[in-house]
Amino acid sequence: MRENVQIDRQGGRGRRNRAVRIGDGGQPGWTVAGQATRHRDPARRQTKASDEFVPTLAIEYYAAPNVSIETICCVTERHVSGAGALAGASIIDHVMIVPATLTIKYHLDAGPIRPYIGAGPALFLIFGERPGATTRALGVTRVRMSNEFGAALQAGVDVPVNAAGLGVSLDAKRYFMKTTAHFLTANGSEALTTRHALNPWVLSAGVYYRF
Secondary structure, eight states: OEEEEEEEEEOTTOHHHHHHOTTOTTOOEEEEEEEEEEEEOOOOSSEEEOOEEOOEEEEEEEEETTEEEEEEEEOEEEEEEEOGGGTTOEEEEEEEEEEEEEEEEEEOOBTTBEEEEEEEEEEEEEEEEEEOHHHHTTTEEEEEEOOEEEEEEEEEEEEEOOTTSEEEEEEEEEEEEEEEEEEEETTSOEEEEEEEEEOOEEEEEEEEEEO
């Protein structure tokens, strides 16, 4: 799970501009938001990553009244354990993931409330990997996971609270990505190679301020 801070730049004639700021004359503006976001791993038959809260930075720019471009980035710490027949196994004790994401969002016309949908590419940068107790028992001393490109889908809603620029933001993203894990022994030989699907849900809720 994570706490999320967003900075959104929005162009002039978008409905969201008119909804959250009265008399802005259609000028560009910025929004700063504090969010709590949960990274949740779907159920897996053999492995499962931990759920986490982490801080996130997001920047959004309105290219048209109903179209915006959003980029988010954060660092999340995870560990991977066995599930199903491998329940209780410690596969990867520690790994850091940066899910760099760029989405194009379409905002629907629903009065002052701004629901939206979006999609775009994502790059998972992975570092800080450490093998778990189960893989260390096999002689593994190091683990390396590949950086990979994938895709993200999102949906959410922005709800203005007052004319001063305060609002509430709710967002859900689903990632689709795979990575290869190489488990290495002390002499550098590969003891095990596995392929993992990284398809987490990222659920966010927070407060934004537009100025």
